[in-house]
Amino acid sequence: MALSLERIDTIATLANQLFSAGNRIDDVARAVRAANPDLKTVTTAHASVMAEDPFREENGFDLHLVDGNNHCWLITDKPELATGLVIAQRDEDE
Template sequence: MALSPERIESIATLAGRLFAEGGRLDAVVRAVRDAHPDLKTVTGAHAAVMAEDPFREGSGFDLHLVDGNNHCWLITDKPELATGVVIAQRDEDD
């Protein structure tokens, strides 16, 4: 399943709105998962532990695309391979 630019925008907009409203990472991940139940992977992390560059940066968070088409999932910059996302919350210092 590929993630279209519109779908990525929808995910980023939802996450950005929830973070702006003071949402915690776990609540944001749950809301994205609920809004996009067909995604194989929707998980959260702190940006400081992510070694890869984000696919997209939002206000207070980074969005990474996940390729889960094989046994192990990988971070990808190719929406056509993406089956999910990692929402990585940035610290205020980042």
């Protein structure tokens, strides 16, 4: 299942709203999962541990796309291969 750019925009908007309202990253991930139950992977990380460049940078967090089509999932920059995402929270000074 591919993620369209419009859908990525919708997910980013939801995450932005939740972070702006003071929600913690785990709560943001739960809300994104609930709004997108067909995604295979919605997980969190700290941006400092992500080795790959983010697909999209937002205010305070990055979105990394996940390709889970094979046995192991990989970070991808191709929405057409994406089956999920990582929400990577940045520290305030990043």
